[in-house]
Amino acid sequence: MVRILHTADIHLTADAAEREAALETVLSRADTSDVDLVTIGGDLFDSDVAAERRRDSLRELFSDRSYPILTIPGNHDADAFRSNLFFGESFTPATETPFGQFVISDARVTALPYTPQATDDLLVALRDREPFDGTEFLLLHCSLEAPIRGGVGEEGEQRYFPITKEELAELDFDYYLAGHYHSQHRTELSNGGTFVYSGTPASVTRKETGRRTSALIDTDTAQDVQLQTLESFHYDALDLRVTPGKEERVLDEIRSRVATWENRQVAPEISVDGFTEMDETTFGEALADASGDVPVENGTRTVDHILSHPLFETFQRRLEERERLTAVEERDDYDEERFRDDVWEETLAVFADLAAEGELT
Incomplete structure (x- = not known):
């Protein structure tokens, strides 16, 4: 032995x-x-x-x-x-x-x-x-x-x-x-x-x-x-993506992780990207409040003006009606919420770029 x-x-x-x-x-x-x-x-x-x-x-x-x-x-x-x-x-x-x-x-x-x-x-x-x-x-x-x-x-x-x-x-x-x-x-x-x-x-x-x-x-x-x-020095990182309407969920996750870093020999950092229906200043302040002294890289963009655009509303309605959605639902591993979030994220990215380029009026 x-x-x-x-x-x-x-x-x-x-x-x-x-x-x-x-x-x-x-x-x-x-x-x-x-x-x-x-x-x-x-x-x-x-x-x-x-x-x-x-x-x-x-x-x-x-x-x-x-x-x-x-x-x-x-x-x-x-x-x-x-x-x-x-x-x-x-x-x-x-x-x-x-x-x-x-x-x-x-x-x-x-x-x-x-x-x-x-x-x-x-x-x-x-x-x-x-x-x-x-x-x-x-x-x-x-x-x-x-x-x-x-x-x-x-x-x-x-x-x-x-x-x-x-x-x-x-x-x-x-x-x-x-x-x-x-x-x-x-x-x-x-x-x-x-x-x-x-x-x-x-x-x-x-x-x-x-x-x-x-x-x-x-x-x-x-x-x-x-x-x-070991109770020793280490780096840690939290990478999150936010979608409109899910801001509070992301903020709660940040608060929870920050709490685990207390009284540890850790140098953490947080990165958040995606889209929010809150204005950017308000969400930035909320991120700072949730993260405390932990550095945050905020790569989010507001899409409030896009969500209310008639073209986006039409797209969202049509998405509900697509046959593809019905077909996907038949799969054993289908997760409707995740599927919608993925489609929504990609669509928001396109619409946000179009708005920034002046193509969405």
């Missing part, structure tokens, strides 16, 4: 104190979770320079822990852990190539320092590793074959160490603890192993929205991999 807390992609740098605070939160979680090991799947630092500048201040954080902290270099800090550099008594950088192995309780962690490609020689060496009678973990920094829902931060722009699920399965580990992509993700592999990205413990870019997580692996429980939310 072993308990491991896994994190990755902290990207420590001098001008982002919230990331070091998130690291402290992760270690506090480890303190209260009775773990045997903390793993960091690469990119602890945002750069080799950041590692040099932050090393002294981190020694206290990485000392006097009841568990070891095992990290591998990532593509951002590939050369940060040169020999003879001291980061703290509890901290072990795994820099041995092609990989190092660390035994914790009845488990073994194979730690793979960052390398740009999964070469045939490397994959063969991993497959032919010395046998071990216990649970096996692979700690790596990689680009999994499938895009990860929710964004990959800036790491999606270039694929470092690309590898497929099948290649990983052929290595026959029980757990694959990964870094590089910034969103949490868990997937089961064909060999029965579990692959997990913990995601960043604090948002690094605006693309990383929502509360952040760390991964707790407990090989002695049925729910062996848990992605647990």
